[in-house]
Amino acid sequence: MLLIKNGKIFTMDGAVYEEGSILIEQGKIKEIGENIVAPLDAEVIDAEGKIVMPGFIDAHCHLGMWEDSIGFEGADGNEMTDPITPQLRAIDAINPLDRSFEESREGGVTCVATGPGSANVIGGQFAAIKTYGDRIDDMVVKEPIAMKCAFGENPKRVYNDKNKSPMTRMATASLLRETLMKANEYKRKLEDAGDDSSKRPDFDIKMEAMLKVMNGEMPLKAHAHRADDILTSIRIAKEFGVKLTLEHCTEGHLIAHHIKNEGLSAVVGPSFGERSKFELKNLTFDTPGVLNKAGVKVAIMTDHPVIPLKHLNLCAALATKAGMDENEALKAITINAAEILDIDDRVGSLKEGKDADIVVWDKHPFDLMSEVLYTIIDGEVVYKK
Incomplete structure (x- = not known):
């Protein structure tokens, strides 16, 4: 005791x-x-x-996926060979012995949602884990918790360099819709087959991975910075009746009323850093407070390693400095993060x-x-x- x-x-x-x-x-x-x-x-x-x-909770990071001080050999977050990779699971890439875990504990962060990056239209499955342990299987709080998908510049840039689709926002949306349509059809065939194995569709590992999304068991975790990309993610989620959480939501303060009216939550950040690309031109620490005051449930992220995870408290403090209520900022790295991740029964x-x-x-x-x-x-x- x-x-x-x-x-x-x-x-x-x-x-x-x-x-x-x-x-x-x-x-x-x-x-x-x-x-x-x-x-x-x-x-x-x-x-x-x-x-x-x-203990603080980061609702969106890549802890253990991009290892500290290593480079390519420790970079396991983006499988940039296929824009549709829902079958990938974060737990197969996380290195719990990366020293960032120790630094996270030193910063009071005890639980995170970690997973694939945003190179692909569908990147794979996030996991919620504790930040202490030497075997990832023993650190899992819930897995999978969400299916990562991405809008905007990142998929465009990655696949433009390969001279293949998607090279436009239209193609990103189209590929996501195509995958959701295929997943719906795969689900229907499984349901129609029932216990008759002869009628089951051919096994498809990508579609199997998408079933939890189609069944409403976990949301799409949508990387979207710009307002139009945020609204595209909402449009597609509504078309297919799937759950959605808004990740980054950099221009969310510009469309806070729409996000509130759609009943969605936002995981905001990383707000501490340079405006390294066009879709970050409106980056500001005002965003969490504006969304919160509009009635949106907000969590604050580091996007580690973009911002070292141990500085999660600093990110919340800077949101408070920019006008967010102090208690609401604390909630954004504790109970709000847990509720958005659907792990609030434990943490x-x-x-x-x-x-x-x-x-x-x-x-x-x-x-x-x-x-x-x-x-x-x-x-x-x-x-x-």
């Missing part, structure tokens, strides 16, 4: 305890509140004068029965000089200052 006591606890579940305690047993939060009495043999962390929060807030993913800070995490004192994942202290 582990007891954290005397800390100012932000549960991200509505309650804030000025001098609260958390009792942890077998990797779960057993009790949270004030004046908790723990068994005499419990390990105790005295957090007096400190901030206690849920994202401090609540009895949830995973004991907890971070003790010496100051508020939005303070530039703040440091993580303890990072706890599944009840185990995995980093100590």
Whole structure:
């Protein structure tokens, strides 16, 4: 057993305890509140004068997919040989021994959604994982959680260099529609065949991978920066009745009312960096706050390694500086991220029965000089200052 006591606890579940305690047993939060009495043999962390929060969650990054300080040999996020690769799974590329995992824990990040990049129209399957472990199978929270797809400049650039489709936004949309149509037909044939194996369609690994999207079991995770690309992703998702989350959403502040009216969530970023291409010309830290004030559920991302994952708190702090409500910015890297990823039954807030993913800070995490004192994942202290 582990007891954290005397800390100012932000549960991200509505309650804030000025001098609260958390009792942890077998990797779960057993009790949270004030004046908790723990068994005499419990390990105790005295957090007096400190901030206690849920571990932070990055809802969109590429942790372990592009390894630190390596280059091509560690770059496993983009299979740039075919624009349609839904069968690819992030768990087959993630290297949990990459040192960025350790740095993430030092930054208070305990869970991430990581997966393929945006070179392909359909890039493959994202996974939600913890940031501690030496075997990816033991780190998975949920897999797959989403199917990555991409609009805008990236697929155009990659396949223009190969002199093959897609070289235009029209072709990107067309290839995605074609795949969704094929997946619908594949699903229909499977349903019509029932238990009669002789009537089943020929096995197609791409279509098998798309079934979870067509069945509404996971969303398309749509890379889209520019407003027109965001709206194209919405148009196609509505055509086929599939779920959608908006990723990057760089010009989302320009069309916030449309995103709100469509009932969609936005995973915004990376907002800290250069405007390296045309579709980033309206990049601003205003975006998360504008969307939030319009009623859109927002998460904030690093897109690691674009921004090192350990700086997720800085990204949220800069969104606050640009006008986002401070508590809403905290939600954007905790409970909102968990809800968008559909893993909030386990992580994202401090609540009895949830995973004991907890971070003790010496100051508020939005303070530039703040440091993580303890990072706890599944009840185990995995980093100590």
